Amino acid sequence: MFGLNLVPPLVRTAMMMLLLGGLVGYVGTAFTTTLVVDSGILGGGGESSEAHRYMIALLQRESDNLARLGPSSDVVSRALQQQNVSQQPQDVKPLTVTYLGGVSSGRISVQIYAVEVQASGGQYQFLPFSLTLIGGRVQRVE
């Protein structure tokens, strides 16, 4: 099959073992990494990529990404969220976004950010955002 019969058996076996080892290594690492991060075994103090993407989507008013990364909701709730995002003042400019830290406990993770924003009128705000994630989805933003 696929001309493999032309390859000497030893080379064929070596190729299969290399492929199998690679697959086991890749899938095993992905599985272990996900398990460790989700369980919070190592304290889970690192920034979650989902929380990071949500914060950026929030600040850049990307309603599609907010809906994708946020809690599962019905179509009307998502429409309301889009309307909320589009009605936010467009002239608010984020100055800095600082990840303060986070903690994971089981599937629940809390990630906290500090954000500096400036409105066109010169109004300056220094705000914290606390994101609660369950199973990699943002469930609560405060």
Next chain:
Amino acid sequence: MSSGVPVSSTRAALILATFLGGLVMGVAAYALTDKGVDANPYASLPKIAEPAAAAEVARDLLNDDPKALSNQLDMTVLQQLQTAIDPLVDIRSIKFVGAVEKNGRVLAAYVAGGRISDGTDIVRGFVLRLTGDQIVGVN
């Protein structure tokens, strides 16, 4: 490698070595392809040490000491703190996760772990806002 045919030790070692080589390559491939956290498109502020006043509030919460809390915080801030930790009723742990300062204003972030009224363990994040050494608000 058909069943019943003895495999020489050299050949077995070679097979094992190629499998292990593949395993290492698989791990390396995952490390290279795993994107992790995207780069932050905005600037970040440098972290500062835990403010003493915030640390005291965290200690009072952990020690379940309402008297010390009421001495340290005014009613408005206490009400904000109540909202921030709701629905926790039994705080078992408090972890300071980081703080930043800008123009004399400090944000100190904490994560509290504990139980809610039905006995479920949860974690809640809250941020103490300070001006100078004074706690002026909680988010």
